[in-house]
Amino acid sequence: MAGYQKFCYWMDQAVWMELSKVLKREAGEPIEETRIPCRSLRASQEIGVVFPSAWEGFCRRRTSWYRASGKAGKVLLVSNRALDLSRIETRIVITESDFRPDRFPDASELDQLVQSMIFQRRKPRLWDKIDPAERDVYQRWFERYGAEEPFDFENIFKRHSANHANFVDPRFFVTLKTSRVPYSIADSLHTCSSCLEFFDILGETWPLKYVVPCLGAVRFARLPRDLYFEIDTCKG
Numbered sequence: 001m002a003g004y005q006k007f008c009y010w011m012d013q014a015v016w017m018e019l020s021k022v023l024k025r026e027a028g029e030p031i032e033e034t035r036i037p038c039r040s041l042r043a044s045q046e047i048g049v050v051f052p053s054a055w056e057g058f059c060r061r062r063t064s065w066y067r068a069s070g071k072a073g074k075v076l077l078v079s080n081r082a083l084d085l086s087r088i089e090t091r092i093v094i095t096e097s098d099f100r101p102d103r104f105p106d107a108s109e110l111d112q113l114v115q116s117m118i119f120q121r122r123k124p125r126l127w128d129k130i131d132p133a134e135r136d137v138y139q140r141w142f143e144r145y146g147a148e149e150p151f152d153f154e155n156i157f158k159r160h161s162a163n164h165a166n167f168v169d170p171r172f173f174v175t176l177k178t179s180r181v182p183y184s185i186a187d188s189l190h191t192c193s194s195c196l197e198f199f200d201i202l203g204e205t206w207p208l209k210y211v212v213p214c215l216g217a218v219r220f221a222r223l224p225r226d227l228y229f230e231i232d233t234c235k236g
Contacts, residue, residue: 004043008092009077009085010218016075019085023047030077036212037063038195038213038233040078041094041221061134062193064126065164069201076199088234092200099210099229105162105185107170109211113162113185118169123161130157141215145189145225159185160192167196167203174206184209188218188225199203200233204234207233 011019025029031039031048035057040048052073055066066072076084082091105113113119130153139151163186166172170182182203184191194214196202203209209231213223223229 004094004096005080006041006094007079007082008094009079009083009088010071010074010090010092010199011077011085011088013052013073015076015087016077019087020049025084036216036218036220037076037199038221038223040076041195041198041217041223043080043222045078045080047074047077047079053198054189057070059193059195061126061129061131062216063122063195065124065193065196068122068124068160070204071201072200090233092198093230093232093234094198095230095232097210097228099183099208099228100232101172101183101185109171110158110162113169113171114158116165116169118170118221119161119165122168127161141219142189145215145218147189156190157192159190162186163191164193164196164202166205167209170206174210179208180206181208181210182206184212188212188215191215198229198231200231203231204233 028047031045033048034053035163037050037054042048050134055063135153138153142151163184166185167182170180172185173180173182191214192213194211194217197209197211210228211231212228218221218225
């Protein structure tokens, strides 16, 4: 992953239609993603476009935050290099990082994160509606990636929720130049739908974040387990 970097741009579908022909001519034909958003983070993929339908695909429950956000209905462009898009005011730069937190929250701190009123108000209703088949998928992944603990989905799901809560209402963060920088509060094995933080759907209030890929991103985007990435949202 040496030198890994991605540049991400959100845009309305009308803007995408206007820019697509120019982009194809200047940057090449983007790979279209309509099912698994994080696949656009593959280092081998020069440029990709994530359509709204992708958030209704394989991770529909887990990515329901997209449909409840200000980015709902928008198109996401993900590139290995910066693009000259004068009409796009904001870009997200994803870079590998050597950040490591001092510690993860204990059980009582996980409860406090999940019980945050800000998190509870923002949480989409679909987030808690877990299909039994999804539990089976998690158990297979849990075993496949060498977990050394018994599979306990309720505990895992609490960590999933707490991790997102820490970007909605941060309790665990570092301070850089007086600004809060929230970070993933679990390893990849206990993290879910990290695409929400990678693409600034969650944590959009914070210009800088440190994010660990979830198991889905490890599998589908081929990102390394437990490595933190810096998410820098630049405006203007």
